[in-house]
Amino acid sequence: MIFNEEVFRRRSELGGSIEVVCGSMFSGKTEELIRRLNRARIARLKVEIFSPKADTRFAEDALISHNANSIPSTPVENASSILLLGSDVHVIGIDEAQFFDDELPDVCNILANKGIRVIVAGLDMDFKGRPFGPMPTIMAMAESVTKLHAVCVRCGNPALYSYRLVPDESRVLLGEKESYEPRCRICYHEIFAQ
Numbered sequence: 001m002i003f004n005e006e007v008f009r010r011r012s013e014l015g016g017s018i019e020v021v022c023g024s025m026f027s028g029k030t031e032e033l034i035r036r037l038n039r040a041r042i043a044r045l046k047v048e049i050f051s052p053k054a055d056t057r058f059a060e061d062a063l064i065s066h067n068a069n070s071i072p073s074t075p076v077e078n079a080s081s082i083l084l085l086g087s088d089v090h091v092i093g094i095d096e097a098q099f100f101d102d103e104l105p106d107v108c109n110i111l112a113n114k115g116i117r118v119i120v121a122g123l124d125m126d127f128k129g130r131p132f133g134p135m136p137t138i139m140a141m142a143e144s145v146t147k148l149h150a151v152c153v154r155c156g157n158p159a160l161y162s163y164r165l166v167p168d169e170s171r172v173l174l175g176e177k178e179s180y181e182p183r184c185r186i187c188y189h190e191i192f193a194q
């Protein structure tokens with residue numbers, strides 16, 4: 001087969017994929033997303049990064065990890081905006097995906113089917129341990145799912161839950177260490193607590 005430009009174009013059209021990076025708060029999702037996107041940039045690929053406008057904890061125009069690593073990002077109102085803004089790139093990163101609407105899985109699929117590598121980072125579970133927003137659907141559709149763990153602040157074991165420290169029952173409550181701590185299964189359920 002002659003490996004000409006047309007073949008190359010068709011191969012990249014068919015080469016899209018969905019990767020998910022999930023886990024509890026402080027598990028390193030944003031750092032891992034930044035690492036993958038930086039490598040894509042080093043490979044001279046065109047990269048765009050999106051986050052939900054609702055998440056305004058840090059800067060509006062950057063993803064910033066708990067460890068102060070950062071990368072510029074575009075805040076968007078809803079998932080379909082990603083389709084409009086991200087069609088002409090090789091790699092798309094999406095952070096805090098749990099806050100997006102139910103269109104996000106379809107948006108990821110459309111982009112991946114166009115040949116784009118889509119990397120989605122987000123909380124797999126809310127503070128009650130329930131699957132969070134569009135995350136479980138995207139995980140089911142993805143080529144690869146990486147589940148990260150924080151360190152349980154109570155015992156040092158791998159933590160999969162984000163334990164909420166404040167008495168607020170609403171699902172969405174932005175915050176950090178003042179409001180949440182990562183805990184393992186035993187410490188989350190306080191199984192050995194008196």
Ligand SMILES: Nc1ncnc2c1ncn2[C@@H]1O[C@H](COP(=O)(O)OP(=O)(O)O)[C@@H](O)[C@H]1O
Pocket residue numbers: 023024025026027028029030031032064065066067149150151152153182
């Ligand atoms: N209990 C903890 N377990 C693991 N990392 C922690 C913990 N507390 C603070 N950190 C810091 O959080 C960083 C991960 O931050 P980040 O990538 O923003 O996580 P996430 O996006 O999953 O919330 C770690 O590299 C570490 O410096």
Ligand SMILES: Cc1cn([C@H]2C[C@H](O)[C@@H](COP(=O)(O)O)O2)c(=O)[nH]c1=O
Pocket residue numbers: 024025026029030057122123125126127128162171172173174175176180
């Ligand atoms: C568990 C849980 C978390 N949140 C919020 C708290 C933070 O603002 C983000 C998660 O950020 P991170 O990058 O993963 O550390 O989500 C929430 O609103 N509801 C929850 O149940």
Ligand SMILES: [Zn+2]
Pocket residue numbers: 152153154155156157183184185186187188
């Ligand atoms: Zn523990």
